[in-house]
Amino acid sequence: MSERLNGASIRILMVEDSALDAELITLQLRRAGIAFTAERTWSEAGMRDALATDAFDVILADHVLPGFSGDAALVLACELAPEVPFIFVSGTLTEELAVEALKRGARDYVVKARLQRLPDAVLRAIKEAQERRHLQRVESDLRDSQQRLHMYAMARDIGELKQAQAQLTASNESLERQVSERTSALHRSESRLQALFESSFQHQILLTLDGRIIDTNSAALDAILAGKEDVRDAVYCESAWFADTDGVPVIVSGAVHDAAAGTASRHELDLRLPTGKRSFEFSFRPLYDHQGSVTAVVAEAVETTARRQAEEALRQSQKIEAVGQLTGGIAHDFNNILTVIAGNVEYAKLLTDRLGDAAGGSARALDNALKGVMRAANVTQRLLAFSRRQPLRNMPVDLNAQVRDMEDMLHRSLGELVQLEMVHHPDIWCVEVDPSQLEASVLNLAVNARDAMPDGGRLVIEVDNAHLDDDFTAQNPDVPPGRYTMLRVRDTGHGMSAETLTRVFEPFFTTKEVGRGTGLGLSMVYGFVKQSGGHVLVDSAPGSGTAITLLFPRSDAELPQTGQTEQRGLGGYEMQDEATVLVAEDNDDVRAYTVDTLRQLGYRVLEAHDGPSAMRLLERTDVSVDLLFSDIVMPGMSGWELAKRALSHKPALRVLFTSGYPRDIDASGTVGRSIPILAKPFTRTDLAGAIRGSLKDEAAA
Numbered sequence: 001m002s003e004r005l006n007g008a009s010i011r012i013l014m015v016e017d018s019a020l021d022a023e024l025i026t027l028q029l030r031r032a033g034i035a036f037t038a039e040r041t042w043s044e045a046g047m048r049d050a051l052a053t054d055a056f057d058v059i060l061a062d063h064v065l066p067g068f069s070g071d072a073a074l075v076l077a078c079e080l081a082p083e084v085p086f087i088f089v090s091g092t093l094t095e096e097l098a099v100e101a102l103k104r105g106a107r108d109y110v111v112k113a114r115l116q117r118l119p120d121a122v123l124r125a126i127k128e129a130q131e132r133r134h135l136q137r138v139e140s141d142l143r144d145s146q147q148r149l150h151m152y153a154m155a156r157d158i159g160e161l162k163q164a165q166a167q168l169t170a171s172n173e174s175l176e177r178q179v180s181e182r183t184s185a186l187h188r189s190e191s192r193l194q195a196l197f198e199s200s201f202q203h204q205i206l207l208t209l210d211g212r213i214i215d216t217n218s219a220a221l222d223a224i225l226a227g228k229e230d231v232r233d234a235v236y237c238e239s240a241w242f243a244d245t246d247g248v249p250v251i252v253s254g255a256v257h258d259a260a261a262g263t264a265s266r267h268e269l270d271l272r273l274p275t276g277k278r279s280f281e282f283s284f285r286p287l288y289d290h291q292g293s294v295t296a297v298v299a300e301a302v303e304t305t306a307r308r309q310a311e312e313a314l315r316q317s318q319k320i321e322a323v324g325q326l327t328g329g330i331a332h333d334f335n336n337i338l339t340v341i342a343g344n345v346e347y348a349k350l351l352t353d354r355l356g357d358a359a360g361g362s363a364r365a366l367d368n369a370l371k372g373v374m375r376a377a378n379v380t381q382r383l384l385a386f387s388r389r390q391p392l393r394n395m396p397v398d399l400n401a402q403v404r405d406m407e408d409m410l411h412r413s414l415g416e417l418v419q420l421e422m423v424h425h426p427d428i429w430c431v432e433v434d435p436s437q438l439e440a441s442v443l444n445l446a447v448n449a450r451d452a453m454p455d456g457g458r459l460v461i462e463v464d465n466a467h468l469d470d471d472f473t474a475q476n477p478d479v480p481p482g483r484y485t486m487l488r489v490r491d492t493g494h495g496m497s498a499e500t501l502t503r504v505f506e507p508f509f510t511t512k513e514v515g516r517g518t519g520l521g522l523s524m525v526y527g528f529v530k531q532s533g534g535h536v537l538v539d540s541a542p543g544s545g546t547a548i549t550l551l552f553p554r555s556d557a558e559l560p561q562t563g564q565t566e567q568r569g570l571g572g573y574e575m576q577d578e579a580t581v582l583v584a585e586d587n588d589d590v591r592a593y594t595v596d597t598l599r600q601l602g603y604r605v606l607e608a609h610d611g612p613s614a615m616r617l618l619e620r621t622d623v624s625v626d627l628l629f630s631d632i633v634m635p636g637m638s639g640w641e642l643a644k645r646a647l648s649h650k651p652a653l654r655v656l657f658t659s660g661y662p663r664d665i666d667a668s669g670t671v672g673r674s675i676p677i678l679a680k681p682f683t684r685t686d687l688a689g690a691i692r693g694s695l696k697d698e699a700a701a
Contacts (some may be wrong), residue, residue, distance in 0.1 A: 010036040013050055015061035016089070017042035024115060025060065025089060032119030044068050044076065051080040057126050058117075063090035063097070063290060071104075078105045083123035083133065089118065095289050105545040107584050128175075135171055138164035154365040203280070206287075209294065211236050211256040220301070225274045236299065244272040255284040259297040262286050268304070279305045310477040335660025340589045340680030341371045343597060346684045361492035373681065394432045394532065396557040399463045399487055400424045406439060410446050410461075417456030418449075425464045430559045431483045431552040433532045445489040445548055447524065452493025452546060462488045466551065479535045483554040490547040498538040504538060525550070579695055580604040584614040584630040584642060585658075590680075592633065594629070597684050598691065611637025618646050618653075625653065627695055632659035632677070643675060658682065 016022045022040055029036060039054065041047050041402040042065050050056075059077050063070035070088055079087045088101055091112040098109040111357050130458040142164050148336035203220035207213060221227060224240040231239055255265045264285035271278055280301040287296040317598055330664045349366040403422060414420055442461070449459050466486040471483050496504065505526040525548075529536050533553050540546035581603045591607055598605045606625065608614035611634055617623055628646055632639035643655045660680035678690040 008035065008055045010034060010122070011055065012036050012038040012122075013047070013054075013056040013059045013084075014038050014040040015042060015047055015059065015065065015070075016040055017062065017065050019064070020090075021091075021112060023111075025118065026031065028115045028118050029122070034119055034122065042066065042068065044072065047073060047076055051077070052207075056081065056084050057085045057129075058122055059084055060089050060122075061086065062143075062558045063088055064292075069291075071101075074101065074104060074106055081490040084127060085129045087118075087121055087125055121454065131171055133165070135168050138167065150443055169406055203303075205236065205301060207236055207256060207262040207297040209297065211253065211260075211297070213239065214296065223273050223278070240274065241271065245270070247483075252282075252284075255282070256297055256299070259284040259286045260294060262294055278303060279308045306371075306474055309475060323420045333660075335680035336371055336587045336590050339660070340593045341369075342681045342683045343593045343687075345369045345373060345598075350684075391405055394434055396430050396555060396558045396560050397433050397435055397438065398428065399431060399438075399485055399552075400428045401560075402435060402438060403442065403461055403487070406442060409443070413443065413447060414450050414459065418453060419456075419458045421458065421460045423460060423462040423464075427465070428463060428559075429465050429483065429554040430557050431485045431532075432555045432557060433534075433552060434528070437528045437532075440695070441528055441550070442487070442489070444522070444525055449489060449491035449493060449546070452491055452495075457545075458494040462486070462490065464488075466553075468551075476535070476537065479537075479551065484534070484551040485554055487550045487552070488547055490545065492545045495542045495544045496538075497542055501538060501540060505536070522548075578602070578604060579626040580606065580624060581627045581691065582606045582608065582614060582617060582625045582627055584611060584628065584634070584639070586610055586631060586634045590631075597627075597687055601688055601691075610634055611639070612640040614642055615645055615649075618649060625650070627654040627656060627691065629656050629691065630657065632657050654694050656690055 014022055014025065016025070022038075027036065030578070039050055039056075041050055042062075044067075059073075059081070061070050061073045061077075065073070067195060070090060074086055074088075077084065082105075085107040086105060088106055088109040089112060090109070101109060104610070107128065108121045110121050119128075147700055155617055203217070205213060205216040205225065207218055213234050213236050215226065216231060220241075222229070224231075226240060236242075236251040236256060242248045242252055248271065251267060251269070255267060258265055264283065267282045267284075269280050271280060281304050282299065282301045284297060286294040287298050289295045297539060301308050345366055352366060353364045402425070407422065410420055446459060446461070453459075464486045466484045468479060468481050468484060470481055473479050505523050526536050529550050529552070535551045537551070539548040540544070581598055583591060583594050583598070583605060585594060585607075586609055588609070591609065595605050595607050606617055606623070611630075614628070614630065615637075618625060618628070628643065630639040630642055634642075639657055639659070643657070646653055647655065655675045657675055658675040676690070676694065678686060682690070
């Protein structure tokens with residue numbers, strides 16, 4: 001046998017039913033440079049025949065075989081070829097089973113996932129077998145020698161006996177040492193598995209087949225603020241993980257029962273835990289022994305709270321965006337209609353004013369009609385704010401000063417029953433927003449808070465700086481990390497339910513009784529903040545009041561000086577110096593009304609129904625245009641593109657935009673930021689002032 005280790009072929013009996021695994025074992029041995037021949041079988045009869053007809057140096061056996069088993073193969077080998085070393089090569093062998101196998105006579109075990117150990121294990125087992133056979137021969141010789149000494153009663157040299165005894169002792173010590181080392185290795189491996197179990201972020205619980213807790217790791221215990229001694233041997237479905245959540249114990253009990261019967265399952269569960277309401281994805285699966293029997297149930301859980309919050313935030317954002325697109329389109333068409341109505345009502349009022357007393361009640365009727373148009377315009381303006389398509393006049397703003405200047409107005413709006421408190425940060429960061437829209441938003445929030453406190457209460461308006469980190473944005477996925485200036489309006493009112501919170505920013509949604517609100521206040525606030533690059537957060541619960549936080553990105557601009565105010569110009573009806581205005585408008589009624597009004601004001605007017613038609617007029621050498629008055633939303637060529645082409649052709653041309661729904665305002669580039677916009681609907685007075693201001697290089701009203 002020693003010659004085989006020095007280069008001769010080793011004879012291997014392979015008890016393996018998988019041809020692929022047998023090929024992998026063969027490949028691993030050949031890679032190690034071992035010369036061998038192998039015979040493969042996977043049944044008891046085949047193994048008996050092989051051991052009866054041939055001699056082998058080593059037996060390699062899988063642990064799970066069809067109609068047979070590795071344990072049975074080990075018993076058979078010990079019976080028919082006890083001197084041949086037996087090695088388990090298995091993918092299902094556990095550390096406990098490996099120790100038992102060594103005790104029953106196996107020389108080693110190798111897991112199929114680590115076949116690189118196999119060549120060394122084979123050579124070591126064969127070498128140990130050679131040493132045992134050598135010791136057996138020595139012991140036999142020793143016994144023969146002792147028998148001859150009863151026979152001859154003569155002194156003889158017992159040096160060989162002592163040497164044999166020493167070799168036997170050394171061999172036994174070596175075997176004991178190897179068993180001890182392998183047992184220690186198994187204990188270390190078990191310790192590592194226990195450490196992994198305890199340090200896992202997943203919740204892991206080991207259960208008996210009837211659903212009682214055997215062991216659980218730290219992550220699961222932390223969720224219920226308990227220790228192992230508090231839950232050991234408790235019924236899992238009735239434990240603190242599930243006891244406070246209606247309907248869940250029944251689900252868990254059924255899942256444990258199914259797993260005990262061999263069927264795994266997954267469940268998404270929302271739980272009320274001592275640490276709060278949290279969401280998890282649970283799995284329940286059976287734990288098998290080496291014979292394929294279910295011995296326990298493993299319950300594992302991954303927390304999905306953050307992911308589900310992110311998904312819900314995304315769904316809400318998509319819903320708001322879709323509604324915004326719809327309302328923006330409606331506002332666009334409605335503003336065109338209101339522009340025509342407002343202009344003609346105002347013109348009719350001018351005519352009736354000239355009649356004096358003869359006009360009778362006509363002037364009053366026209367006044368009321370014009371007020372109705374303006375109220376309708378206010379509704380469309382809020383729709384545009386929600387859809388983030390209103391024209392904004394952004395400028396550096398000091399939130400401290402802006403809110404402080406509103407204090408008197410807020411006191412008048414809130415009444416005597418509401419106590420107003422303002423909290424300011426001394427070193428507030430600058431933001432760039434539209435001051436008028438900011439004031440309207442704060443007033444809207446304050447009035448809503450007042451209505452939520454019919455018996456009085458406390459309203460706090462707080463201004464502060466905020467640095468949002470990754471942990472915060474993980475809970476609010478639509479808010480990127482960074483530096484923000486915060487404006488929070490917090491009341492002590494009746495609060496909102498979870499259902500109301502999901503719809504709070506939808507246009508026309510209101511919890512007030514009929515006639516007390518349009519349902520556009522919060523939607524306008526939401527749209528304004530989003531269009532300004534900011535974010536809105538709502539925190540509310542029934543009976544706990546409401547806090548609405550507006551977050552605006554910090555601006556690098558300098559804070560405006562105290563007392564700095566915005567200058568706005570207003571136009572009139574007086575006749576103007578001769579100037580030529582090109583009106584580009586795709587709506588026929590709005591274009592006709594605008595052209596008629598400008599001509600009555602004394603301007604020369606050219607008209608075009610779309611962008612290409614306007615460009616053809618501008619490119620004519622016999623036409624001189626002082627001002628291009630263009631709608632923004634037109635088919636084919638937008639107002640942004642028309643202005644860009646017109647200014648490249650005539651750099652001195654003055655441009656004034658108008659729109660009831662300025663789409664793509666963020667993509668308008670330098671042109672969109674530098675040119676004033678007259679919002680629809682506009683009256684004759686608005687139009688006159690805007691045209692006059694643009695021709696005189698003044699800001700449009």
